[in-house]
Amino acid sequence: QKEVEQNSGPLSVPEGAIASLNCTYSDRGSQSFFWYRQYSGKSPELIMFIYSNGDKEDGRFTAQLNKASQYVSLLIRDSQPSDSATYLCAVEAGNNRKLIWGLGTSLAVNP
């Protein structure tokens, strides 16, 4: 079992819709969880991080964490074509706090 799993997609949503991206992880001791966005040919950039159960909102983005079920999700409200990118989930695990990455979910927002 991979340590961090994401659906590779592509996930296609119409402009203005809610995009829902999911990530599951295997290490129950994980403390911190991150969502990064990567445009084609560019480096990943942080969208948000979360480390408490529940929801965390930042503008159009909401991260949701459920440690009991070992999943973290990202909701993007009012999706825009500029949101089209690959979304990477990263989980901090282990005593050395190394980040473990999923392979990413490709999102396409159609005008």
Added chain:
Amino acid sequence: GAGVSQSPSNKVTEKGKDVELRCDPISGHTALYWYRQSLGQGLEFLIYFQGNSAPDKSGLPSDRFSAERTGGSVSTLTIQRTQQEDSAVYLCASSFGQLSGNTIYFGEGSWLTVV
């Protein structure tokens, strides 16, 4: 500098040559990562430096790959006897490391092409 700096930004080398890629992390960041990403693929972990601890080299794909970090700051990734399959973008990232929720910041990458 304000961000993670990598050099060279682009490198074309002949098969069999050695290459060195440099990463200058954000000042004060104790953790440094090297990743490799081939076109359209996910991030492939290579090596992780955390403060004065022994580096986690578990991601290095072969003994042709090595990395060092001098003085807890600048890091160099060396690829010996390059092969065409080494062509990829090599990304460096850094963070404060020991803090919970330690956001990592990426450099712009070094694009390596082996011909």
